Amino acid sequence: MKIENIKKEFPIFNNKVQNNDLVYLDSANSSQKPLVVVDRIYDFYTKEFSNVGRSVHYLAVAATNLYENTRSAVQKYINAKHKNEIVFTKGATEAINLVANTFGQKYLKEGDEILLTELEHHSNYVPWHYLRKNKGIKINFAEIDEHGDISLEDIEKQITNRTKIIAITHLSNVTGAILPIKEITELAHSKGIPVLVDGCQSAPHMKMNMQDLDCDFYAISCHKMYGPTGLGVLYAKKKWLDDLPPYQGGGGMINEVKKDDISFGELPNKFEAGTMATAQVIAFNESINFLNKIGVENLVKHENDLLNYGEELLRKNNSVKLIGNPRKKGAVLSFTIDGIHPHDIATILDEDGVAIRAGHHCCQILHDKLGLTASARASLGVYNSKDDLDKLNESINNCKKIFNK
Amino acid sequence: MNLKELYQEIILDHGKNPRNLGKFDNFNKDAKGHNPLCGDKVHLFLKLDENKKVNDISFEGEGCAISMASASIMTDLMKGKSEKDAKEIIEKFLDMIKEKDDIDTKLLEEDEKTKLMSLGGVKNYPMRVKCATLSWHALSSALEDFQKEVTTE
Numbered sequence A: 001m002k003i004e005n006i007k008k009e010f011p012i013f014n015n016k017v018q019n020n021d022l023v024y025l026d027s028a029n030s031s032q033k034p035l036v037v038v039d040r041i042y043d044f045y046t047k048e049f050s051n052v053g054r055s056v057h058y059l060a061v062a063a064t065n066l067y068e069n070t071r072s073a074v075q076k077y078i079n080a081k082h083k084n085e086i087v088f089t090k091g092a093t094e095a096i097n098l099v100a101n102t103f104g105q106k107y108l109k110e111g112d113e114i115l116l117t118e119l120e121h122h123s124n125y126v127p128w129h130y131l132r133k134n135k136g137i138k139i140n141f142a143e144i145d146e147h148g149d150i151s152l153e154d155i156e157k158q159i160t161n162r163t164k165i166i167a168i169t170h171l172s173n174v175t176g177a178i179l180p181i182k183e184i185t186e187l188a189h190s191k192g193i194p195v196l197v198d199g200c201q202s203a204p205h206m207k208m209n210m211q212d213l214d215c216d217f218y219a220i221s222c223h224k225m226y227g228p229t230g231l232g233v234l235y236a237k238k239k240w241l242d243d244l245p246p247y248q249g250g251g252g253m254i255n256e257v258k259k260d261d262i263s264f265g266e267l268p269n270k271f272e273a274g275t276m277a278t279a280q281v282i283a284f285n286e287s288i289n290f291l292n293k294i295g296v297e298n299l300v301k302h303e304n305d306l307l308n309y310g311e312e313l314l315r316k317n318n319s320v321k322l323i324g325n326p327r328k329k330g331a332v333l334s335f336t337i338d339g340i341h342p343h344d345i346a347t348i349l350d351e352d353g354v355a356i357r358a359g360h361h362c363c364q365i366l367h368d369k370l371g372l373t374a375s376a377r378a379s380l381g382v383y384n385s386k387d388d389l390d391k392l393n394e395s396i397n398n399c400k401k402i403f404n405k
Numbered sequence B: 001m002n003l004k005e006l007y008q009e010i011i012l013d014h015g016k017n018p019r020n021l022g023k024f025d026n027f028n029k030d031a032k033g034h035n036p037l038c039g040d041k042v043h044l045f046l047k048l049d050e051n052k053k054v055n056d057i058s059f060e061g062e063g064c065a066i067s068m069a070s071a072s073i074m075t076d077l078m079k080g081k082s083e084k085d086a087k088e089i090i091e092k093f094l095d096m097i098k099e100k101d102d103i104d105t106k107l108l109e110e111d112e113k114t115k116l117m118s119l120g121g122v123k124n125y126p127m128r129v130k131c132a133t134l135s136w137h138a139l140s141s142a143l144e145d146f147q148k149e150v151t152t153e
Ligand SMILES: Cc1ncc(COP(=O)(O)O)c(C=O)c1O
Pocket: A028, A029, A090, A091, A092, A093, A094, A121, A123, A124, A169, A172, A173, A198, A200, A201, A220, A221, A222, A223, A231, A232, A362
């Protein structure tokens, strides 16, 4: 599949949005879906639908197999050691909540510390905050440097002998900083501390290799990865999934249920209570297929070229200030314009068909640190082109004109 | 073009140079407003005299052109109004922003209405309605003596 022609695979671009060609620069929020994924959902519901793992009839068995095929595809895509290290969730948010809840229950007590970073999305802060409330746990934050980046040393500085888990983003959804996860994990493990990685922004843009990273938990958001909404993946080392208590209780995750006791099922069922997002899981296999057909190396190169091109354009544009200049950067261009509020920018760009996001992008701690209440963010996907970035730049100029800048 | 309607000169002017910006000393009521979705914030200060008239009013805040302009225009025209009249104006303004074509009240001069109507452009931008109404909700809660921060959610 040639990347230059990839836009054709996404039906959304066949339609005008408010009479404009869509310039979609909000993939960090959620990506568009290729036709194969949409079709897969339709086909499943129209020809193959049945619930998974419960009945013995033909359709139920076929659906179960399809569901488990996606688990294998994900395992392969992220190079996990075991198929059962893949747990489906309703999103990355649930994946992180699952770990915070079960790990917290079993291993955390008053006075224990959790280490996050100032880059974290609310999804990787709020679930830990509950533990602060309920268990008296302390949350520490590794601080960003002046480039909006976090190094191994910044993490090391904040580790104490009470640190019980480190939960960090792989790729910041605001500054684009790519953190040295492998090194951080090595350091953490040398001190006996497990590591959870929020991989929402990295999984769609980088080569995934769980065995190489060696982290304990990795949260993925499928809707940012050309997949359906309502679906996430928690990767966790098998030893953890065996060890941690179940998260939710319900059908499908039990072994034996008696009036006086219950025993829980084996992996992977233990963490997948109730009827799961079956159609979404099955369709997500097509997203992985799609990514494999492009080839992650090609995708990385394409998006890097675009990122460099976009940075160059915006740097040259007077009164535009880029946020974050990390050592290694992925697919986001966050910026402010002197004297124009990000919301006004986003509204004006929208009128030109340029879809970006404005706000704090669920990173209030980071924005506070940067002294901003909001920023504008253009984020990239595989379907973007230099044309899109030119249009972004033109539209920014239009914005400046309206505000007499 | 809708954008021209949204970003009229008067809004850009009030957005860039908001009137009544900054806290004053002897306020006797205040309220905060916050739009959690976009981070816009406003803190409203109010001095009601013994006859329950708005003796002075100002605000602090940070936000987009629409929310700043709205707070600026609002504080300008609330000066000297009685508490009761202020409440009616708030109600009529919110009606206009949500659905009505005009501001149905005798308590405002025509030119004041014109200024407020300039904020009506947000009708075409549902996500921006909250920007225009934030400071109005804050004023409403200051008048009601709510101590709680109002949010647009
Ligand atoms: C860095 C980061 N973490 C977590 C999330 C939440 O992911 P989900 O929507 O799958 O719950 C997002 C997406 O909004 C994100 O960008």
